[in-house]
Amino acid sequence: MKKTLSLQLSPQEAFDQDTFRRVSLKKAGIQNDPQVFVRQTRRSIDARGRQIKVNVDAEVFVNENPGSLAPKHRDYQNVANSENVLIVGAGPAGLFAALRVIELGYKPIVFERGKDVRARRRDLAKINKEHIVNPESNYCFGEGGAGTYSDGKLYTRSKKRGNIRRIMEILVAHGATEEILVDAHPHIGTNKLPQLVAQLRESILQAGGEIHFETRIDDLIIADGELKGVVTQSGEKVKGLGVILATGHSSRDIFHLLQNRKVLIEAKPFALGVRIEHSQTLIDQIQYHCSTDRGPYLPPSAYSLVHQTHYKGVQRGVFSFCMCPGGFIVPAATAPGELVVNGMSPSRRDGKYANSGIVASVELEDIPSYHKYGALAALYFQADVEKKAWQAGGETQVAPAQRMVDFVEKRESSTLLPTSYQPGLKAVNMMEVLPDFIGHRLADAFQAFGQKKKGYYTNESQLIGLESRTSSPVRIPRDRESFEHLELKRLYPCGEGAGYAGGIVSAAMDGERCAEYLLLKYGNVAAEEAN
Template identity: 70%
Template sequence: MRKEIELKLSPEEAFDQQQFESIVVKSLGLDVKSDNVIIRALKRSIDARGRKVKVNVTVEIFLNETPPPRITASVDYPAISNGKTVIIVGAGPAGLFAALRVIELGGKPIVLERGKDVRTRRRDLAAINKEHLVNPESNYCFGEGGAGTYSDGKLYTRSKKRGDVRRILEIMVAHGAREDILVDAHPHIGTNKLPQLVSKLRESILGAGGEIFFDTKVTDFILKDGEMIGVVTAEGKRIEGIGVILATGHSARDIFHLLHSKGVFLEAKPFALGVRVEHDQGLIDQIQYHCTSERGPYLPASSYALVQQTMFGGKQRGVFSFCMCPGGFIVPAATSPGELVVNGMSPSRRDSKFANSGIVVAVELEDIPAQYHRFGPLSAMMFQADVEKAAWQSAGSTQVAPAQRLVDFVEGRTSQSLLDTSYQPGLAPVNMAKEVLPEFISVRLQQAFKGFGQKMNGYLTNDAQIVGVESRTSSPVRIPRDRERFEHTEVKRFYPCGEGAGYAGGIVSAAMDGERCAEKLMETYGK
């Protein structure tokens, strides 16, 4: 017999396995747990709204019954060496999950990745942090696993329109992720765990007969009679197939330039731009968990989600937290020399003493300055690039990032000194409003930080600092596609996919989008 119960527990009761099982057993009217009782947490979420933090747990209990497996996904994929070739450009979440779905449907994926495999890629990340050298082909955005590999590994998504979230999570568990991601309301894997997971996804693709090529940059698309039948690599190699899934991520500007030059229809797309704010994690814990000292051993590093409506020039725009990384690090995410971009990541234990989050302003197309309109569908991207260049120049034209203490920024002062930081290349004091950020961005951020300080008492403090710029929140270009077929609106056999095409916003949503694009391509051209 299976039973399901809801419990509201203290953190210690929820996360100490022995106490947790004891409480569940007592709720069943039993004295001790017997071998014929199996207990599994089904869902778990932290409720910190009251003065005492509680954990809501949905529990499934099996009495005299063998429970079904937690997951149905496996790593046993069919051999498809002779399947029809599908070209996938990019080996991030969208590309890797597209490849696995192509295999399940009998096709043979050929995955082309401009960057390096996940292990070799680490050397280029070290070069950015220590030597300020940006490899335009291998960095925090480009390489096996994409931008998600060296990130917090957050797996929460509201995007359920194009796929099954549970299916994606189960595939991850089958490839080595912890089963906790099936239970926690806001699951994450951690930057230290993701490389191994990505490697195992690669092994499944290769083991089934698919192909993956690293250090292989696509420099042209083969178009014939309105159809995309293949690609050309930097070495001049032509690779053709039944279709092309483009999963290059939100930072592959050369791909957008290439498509535009070939007359492929693109659209400028709203995005968001701002800074990354860094606090002491202990302060955020005290605010969120209502504690006066350390949070204790059972609660995870706390996070927050904030939004504030702001006014400038008679226009209302939202300012919101983005990719909040509790117990994390700020990292240099530039993809080319001469630009400065920051992002955040966390290890699985989230045990850094710092908390950081993107705080970004919604940028609508009407907000883009007039001088960029000549770039047509690339206008938002070119505006984004110039802000990143200004950030790079303001702090000395290296990967040292411009920074300012939080209250100093709100009040328009250049900081005389900066705080310790998790950002390895270092910080330089810069008046962000005057030297880096467009006025409509800085004014809105200043308004929003005041509002955040009212919502979270203690948040607005000069013991926090902003680091710039956070600009790669999403793609500033959309590659339009048919809503039903997922195929480009004008070019047949071309499937724009994931964050880079403007149809996803994170690891899980990108993975789901990759799967759906693979299904539509195989349904139409794979028979």
Template identity: 60%
Template sequence: MKKTIQLTLPPEKGYDENLLLEEVRRKAKMPSADVRIMRRSIDARRSPVKVNIAAEAFLNEPLPELISYHTNFPDVSSAPEVIIVGAGPAGMFAALRLIELGLRPVIIERGKDVRARRRDLAAINKEHKVNPDSNYCFGEGGAGTYSDGKLYTRSKKRGDVQRILEILVAHGATEEILFEAHPHIGTNKLPQIVTNIRESILRAGGEIMFDTRVTGFLQDSSGMKGVRLADGGKRDGISVLLATGHSARDIFQLLVNSSIPVELKPFALGVRIEHPQALIDEIQYHCTGPRNEHLPASSYSLVYQARHQGIAKGVFSFCMCPGGFIVPAATHEGEVVVNGMSPSRRNSRFANSGIVVAVDAADFVDYEQYAELAGMHYQAAVEQRACQVAGGTQTAPAQRMTDFMKRRVSATLPDTSYQPGLMSVDLHEVLPVPVAARLEQGLRHFGKIMKGYLTNEAQLVGVESRTSSPVQIPRDKTTLEHVAVPRLFPCGEGAGYAGGIVSAAMDGERCAEAIHQLYARKK
């Protein structure tokens, strides 16, 4: 017998495993039932905060398998090869899917494996040294490895979200990601999961080349046949899957130089805002003093349409990291870029979120000479300006929030989670005028709907500029091949078709399946 149960519980029961199971059994009137939690979400619209639970209770029948995914892969060591450029979520999940389909993935990654990559991240934080091939954006697992590991996505029409979550669980992620409304893994746990995925690929006969940069594309009359490497070597395959991530500016330039069409794409740019986590908890959980100890650190999602010179554009929160840290995400010396991450427990005393403004071709007019790469050069110019204004290192420009609104340099700055340090500046000297103007309007609105949000206890840290790729690499909607180059499969965030770990992973799987279909037709 199986019963489906819906419950609304106080946090002390909704987040205590034993008490939660007791409540499900009591509601089901099955004292000895086995229980599986199907969904858990927080309702913080009013006080007191409640936890909504969906569960299944089973009596006199076994619990179904937690996940249907398995890692019993075929041996593809002698199978036809597919070249994958980039070992982020898109590239790694594409590799797993290719193995399932009987093809051999060869991943080419400019950065290092997750363990070796840690030393380069430490050098950015402590010594302000940026390795252009190994940093918070480049290396095994991509930008997602050292991030909050947020797994929420709206891209459910593009693939099977449950499958992606099950693959992560099969490689070491906690089972909670299968039922939390807003699942996350945590920057402390993601590296081991990425390592486990790598080991699955290698055990099945796949190949991963670290510290290897792609410097050219190899084409023949049938389309893309392989890539040229920085050491003078080359790798050929039946197709090339391009999954470089949103910061691979050299690859975008290489595509243009190789007469492979790319397109300008809108993105968003702004700052990362850091509040005391206790303040966000008070606002979101309607409490005074510390939040209920059973509740996770609270988050928020904000959006507003702000006008400048009569044109409305979105201002919105991006990659909100409760209980998290701000990290340096530059990929070259001479630029300052910030991003956010959280450990699995989200137990930092800081909350941070990108607050960014939509930008498009109208904002890039001063860079029109770069044609389809205008947005990329606009983005780089803002990052370089942030570096110059803050002293030329990885120290980031910062300003208290209400000081920004009043356009005055802050006399002091609050404590911060950003390890390379902050310099007090007027961020209007860093941000383009339309971005700063819309950001002011957005913050004023957010302060009205979240009482206490607009405060000098918070600070703006610049710049949050790598929200998504500044280019899109066009592909056929059906075959997923590049519109002008057969056998080239643009994929994931860098190509403009994803926005986060799950959507990138799903896009990687779709491209792997498209490659297999193409190969099957031509055999």
């Protein structure tokens, strides 16, 4: 017998297993017995009121095997001798595209310019400790893409893009805990993502697929309006049924290659700003309405903020981006001579600091002087601001920074706060680093955020710049129905780099869909099988 329950619980009732079991059985009217199994299937925290509530869906099994919430492994057919599908990039979009190609009976050949997750760590250490940026291996380039060394957030609003549950179950089968199937805003954590990514790789290789690390794509093989294959940096030519281009939002050389080869691309709006760092205790006090710490049961709190600003008669949004509770800030540059930061969190989110990108929308009409660059207008603007931030920090990976109230009141910070950012900070006037329209919008938004969240606007927080890789500044246009490039046949632009996703799950779903549509048109795959 199985009973389903919908409960509204206190934090202790929801997060303490013994208490949760007792409360659930009482609600179900079932005696406590070792043969009775109780589990949560959905959980979300409601912190809107003074008393924190946790909404929980649960299942109670009596004399019945509950099974697992998701399969613990997945079996893939061997495709070693099947036709090739080429995939450029081994981030979430590329890896999930490869697995879907295998499921549909074809052989994925994945090209990744960076290194595998283990080898990649040495280059990350060099960025943090020696300020040396390897343009082929960094926080953005390498196995798993930018998502490998991130908070591992799995929340997405892209519910029409694909089957979210399916993506979650594949992650569980490759090492993620079943908790990601339960939490309303699940995450994995930067400490656990590398092992999971390595398991995804093993599934691809064991099924007969190929993954080539430290292999950059430098040219395309185009004939008769079709993309026949790719050319690596060593000059090797590889052909396949089609190419899924899943290079991520920072592969500027790919955008230049497409433009040089007359492949249609478009300039795309994006967002730019800074990372804001507070103490996690302060954010907990704001979000959970507590005067001291959050207590033993509630997880470190996150926030989401948005404000519409008006500057010189133009309205633009300012919003929080990739908020990382209990996390740390890292240098995310992909080439020497630029300064970019990003945030991430370990699975327990137990660090002292909370950080979030606070970014302002950049529309193409905001940067008229860059229109001369055509489809690369926003890319050149982004690159110039990153160079300016690098110069402001002292031409190393030391980041320019300023306390929040000092920034808004146009006052230099005589001292900076302790930080999670390992390369270090330099006190500067961030208004001189940021584009004028960005700086003024951020200043307006910080004050508005302080009114929405009492205590948020404080000099006990600081701006750390520059947060500029929020999304791709270029879109590679594709047909809305077939996902194929509008002009170049057999090219399937995919994921964040093409302008069609914004996070691990949405990128993974986009990768799957690109694989399905490519093989539906050019492979021997029926529509019902692809869907």
